[in-house]
Amino acid sequence: MPPGRLLIILGVVLILAGLLLTYGGRIPWLGKLPGDIRIERENFSFYFPLATSLLVSLLLSLLFWLFRR
Template sequence: MNPIAKLLILMGVVLIVIGLIWQFGGRFLPLGRLPGDIAVEKENVRFYFPIVTCIIISILLSLGSYLFRLFK
């Protein structure tokens, strides 16, 4: 099988697993509503920037990338 096809299949499986964890694990780790996320609500304007959630996702992706390169 073509290596690009294998990579795309693997990426699809990983995305499905992440989506399932996010859907069912969202009750325990409320990503997007963590303390430190910026939320400003005024009369007609609502601004929301999940900075802490972005940092946590970045750390997890960096750790996954490191582990992938370590065991490759």
């Protein structure tokens, strides 16, 4: 892969990560999808965002696939 194309892809990924960090708290469904695992007890709390992780992985895979073409 040419260095210029790699820098463009890295730039887009950094922009998307920045947008997610900036506005991620304002997206009400992010981190609260039906497949996310949440266990709350009296003195214990466990949270694993399984569905959110799969969705982000799918979106990133699609993005990288589009850039590869």
